[in-house]
Amino acid sequence: MSSATYEFLKVEEKWKAYWEKHKSFKALNPGDHGFDPKMPKYYVLDMFPYPSGKGLHVGHPLGYIATDIVARYKRMLGFNVLHPMGFDAFGLPAEQYAIETGTHPEITTHKNIENMLAQLKDCGLSYDWDRTFSTTDPDYYRWTQWIFLTLFQSWFDPKEKKAKPIEDLIRRLESDQYRDHNSELVDSTHPSFVKAKPYKELDSKDQQAVLDHYRLAYLASINVNWCPGLGTVLANEEVTVDGRSERGNFPVYQRPLKQWMLRITAFADRLIDDLDLVDWPDAVKQMQKNWIGKSQGARLAFEVEGTDQSIEVYTTRPDTLFGATFMVMAPDHPLLSQVVTQQQKESVEDFVRQFKASASAKRFDDKTKSGVFTGAYCINPINGQKIPLWIADYVLMSYGTGAIMAVPAHDQRDFEFAKKYELSIKPVVKPDAQWLSEQGVDELTYLQHPEKLSNAYTEWNVSCNSSQSELSLNDLSTEQAKQKVIDFLIQKQVGHGEIQYKLRDWLFSRQRYWGEPFPILHGTDGQLRAVKESDLPITLPPLTDFRPQVLDQEDADPLPLLGKADQSWRMVEVEGQSYERELNTMPQWAGSCWYYLRFMDPHNDKVFVGKESEQYWSGKHGVDLYVGGVEHAVLHLLYARFWHKVLFDHKLVSTKEPFGKLFNQGYIQAYSYQDERGMYVPADDVKTTEHGFEYQGKPVTRHLGKMGKSLKNSIAPDEVIEKYGCDTFRLYEMYLGPVEQSKVWDTDAIVGVHRFLNRLWRNFVDHENGTCLVDAQESSGKLKTLLHQTIKTVTEYMEQMRFNAAIAQMITLNNELVGLSFIPKDVAQAMVLMLAPMAPHICEELWQRMGNQDSLTRYPWPQVNPQYLKADTVEIVVQINGKRRANVSIPTQATQADVEKLAMENEAVTKYLQGSTIVKVIYVPGRLVNLVVRT
RNA sequence: GCCGGGGUGGCGAAAUUGGUAGACGCACGGGACUUAAAAUCCCGAGGGCAUUAACCUGCCCGUGUCGGUUCGAGUCCGACCCUCGGUACCA
Secondary structure (H helix, E strand, O other): OHHHHHHHHHHHHHHHHHHHHEEEEEEEEOOOOOOOOOOOOOEEOOOOOOOOOOOOOOOOOHHHHHHHHHHHHHHOOOOOEEEOOOOOOOOOHHHHHHHOOOOHHHHHHHHHHHHHHHHHOOOOOOOOOOOHHHHHHHHHHHHHHHHHHHHOOHHHHHHOOEEEEEHHHHHHHHOOOOOOOOOOOOOOOOOHHHOOOOHHHHHHHHHHHHHHHHEEEEEEEEEEEEEOOOOOOOOOOHEEEOEEEOOOOOOEEEEEEEEEEEEEHHHHHHHHHHHHOOOOOOOHHHHHHHOOOOOOEEEEEEEEEOOEEEEEEEOOHHHHHOOOOOOEEOOOOOOOOOOOOOOOHHHHHHHHHHHHHHHHHOOOOOOOOOOOEEEEEEEOOOOOOEEEEEEEOOOOOOOOOOOEEEEEOOOOHHHHHHHHOOOOOOOOOOOHHHHHHHOOOOOOHHHOOHOOOOOOOOOOOOOOEEOOOOEOOOEEHHHHHHHHHHHHHHHHHEEEEEEEOOOOEEEEEEEEOOOOOOEEEEEOOOOOOEEHHHOOOOOOOOOOOOOOOOOOOOOOOOOHHHHHHOHHHHHEEEEEEEEEEOOEOOOOOOHOOHHHHHOOOOOOOOOOOOOHHHHHHHOEEEOOEOOOOOOOOOOHHHHHHHHHHHHHHHHEEEOOOOOOOOOOOOOEEEEEEEOOOOOOEOOHOOOEOOOEEOOOOEEEEEEEOOHHHHOOOOHHHHHHHHHHHHHHHHHHHHHHOOOOOEOOEEEEEEEEHHHHHHHHHHEEOOOOOOOEEEEEEEEHHHHHHHHHHHHHHHHHHHOOOOOOHHHHHHHHHHHHHHHOOOOOOOOHHHHHHOOOOOOOOHHHHHHHHHHOOOOOOOOOOOOOHHHHHHEEEEEEEEEEEOOOEEEEEEOOOOOHHHHHHHHHHOHHHHHHHHHOOEEEEEEEOOOOEEEEOOO
């Protein structure tokens, strides 16, 4: 083998060692030696991984390679680039493994991180490894705990819509603002005892209770998702639509428990509004908006006839109040027992019993509605009409007030229910003429007998049938009518306008071991006490038995694992008082809520991030590019934005939003094969035959999906890198298709880009004697034009992260060089520099062989010279009536008149022009001339 | 149902502001090198029709479907079909 052959393994090893030795990718912080404040910054971040024990497959590095290319590209453009990597290592898998094997999660985590680091380093990624940390490092979670305390010591001022220190609230309470009913502090769910006396006169326990009521982190006894199979409670976001746990697929039950909550709902409006500030995919913005689920409407009360009770309802269509012909409350509504009549008591109780029994078993796509009459009647506050009160399974206690006014004429669900139980239907919005004709009725028939139709429609917008002596909505638009009704409700003191959200406060505690302990102490009297900042971190106690108390009964109380910790850890004495530590741990999401900030200043032991570093790296938009999977659209990304906003309100971070630009990479998919028994067979050994797919002579079925060890279709990056080299691997991952798209892995196709790199090498290095074939001469003519056009398009593609298209351009250029005995210097330089972000090792080697002494890491990206963009002559198309008829070659400088003349002289053109007159000539410079003719 | 993406050869995909559709790569076919194979390299190709011994050449049809705007539409507008993702008795 001659030394001229491209020996990728040797070359790649050489340059990896070089970069490591020279710390080529170290990002300099303000204050560091050599830091240049004039250099613009660029922060490019990956969603950091969970260090799983299974090892990476070729799908994992896709996003990392993309960000690495951006990072290398931006360095060449002269940016100070922050490109860090870390590990999100708290969470269930390590703990489950500990249960099975007895290995402490810390050991497992450490081992997995080591493995993953090695695999990542094989990919030639240009991270600043000095900034790497794991969320499980006490030096890191110390600050996670600190931020939790910041939340705990904050309240949300609804007037200014921002988080403020709790001391600020105490000052206000001491001035006794809270008992004033016009004060924004008054809250209807306030414990009644605190309203009786001024705050100052309350004992310290009651004062605490008041404060706890306002904190951004608070304990509450609420209905939570209790998963006995995992021995823990879960956030709404962690429960699937089937009512099972996202991890482990265990059944989840609703039950009230006392848990830590974070008041994310207070930030709902800002979380929606500030989406306008960021450059994110519309799909993700939309998902967040849907998740928050803001709706505008009205809350109003219906008196229950013959009692002093009234039922509150929420509606987004107050304009249809005249059309309310019955009421429905949820079967688990707290007022139910007080309004049901004696005669109906038995059938209502039967229904409730049935409802409860079937609630967890009920199929989620079952939309049939059933209900029962309570015997009670409500009074419609707008017209005094008496309407029956029902309970039904289609009204949920968890949204709005748990009761609705039913307007069957304009709501599909109410309509179905009304038809089933023969309740009256009253249209109050004028229907559309076209809709009526589709239904085959005239307006009069519809208004008098709406029950004859098969559906109800709600998108019309002029009220009708809506009037009584005091109030008429007839002929008003929906918007006008809504406002008029709300004004009326306020005037009658039975309701008001209201905004509802689907978003619930974030359930923040778990009964597991492998998570951040809460820095909270519980006094013997139930008082909460924050751990002193100087006592952080609260490290996890040693434990040998990690089995959760898995309980068969769904109503058994959860037992936090930290309850098994030694007495000496659990019990603390402060100022002579004895306290027990909080035994819950934080959920997996906690660590990932702020890691992007720690990367800016990872070794700071004074603060969670130094102010100067934070301001420099945040700049105007925070993280400049954040790349990760779309699966985090509502979980991590919503939580992190929430924490960021709290930190922003405390002036601890300088941007409103953490991630200026978000990019969702696609997934790498692979075929998996199952035999008749449904067992997965190794995808590698499956043969394609004329009948289909076969494994060991037996037919198997093919399915396209994720890659994974259990599916026996996993391919490790190591195997690919060993065989083709890291540059080929990186190039191939990018060449497979657009980064944001999912694509199917096909190992066979990898030879394409591998051939390209070999061809590139041969173009540059003489295969006989290994000398460099780059000439001192510059290119000229068409090659020069092609070069500058390539630089132009490739630069555009790099900006748009369309690496597949960029690679194709460079392959084309390289193909032009095949057969040349020497490569012009300017072409060679530009070629190597442009390819360097994607295939850095081979480019470094070629760069050195071209006579450069140092790494090309910070060499400037090639510039386009517009004067070379056009060749001396250019081929243009001659069209006649839009159809291509001929090509003519014209000088670049030619005027339109010249072009027309040349076009007319063309033989093929004259043939078509016979017997026609030219009506119009359209000339697109450099491209075509279109002759519009009439015969 | 609602919201948001996406439909281009056998496959992955390209196509500036509307301007020669299918660049580039895989697979395929042919060839070179080789005792042979692998690897490597070179050449070919959207579909159809006409013409020809063959090359050449000419014409028509082609970007999910139908319609519109335009000299000209993958690109813009309208309706529909299919598909992927999110979400769902949210009042």
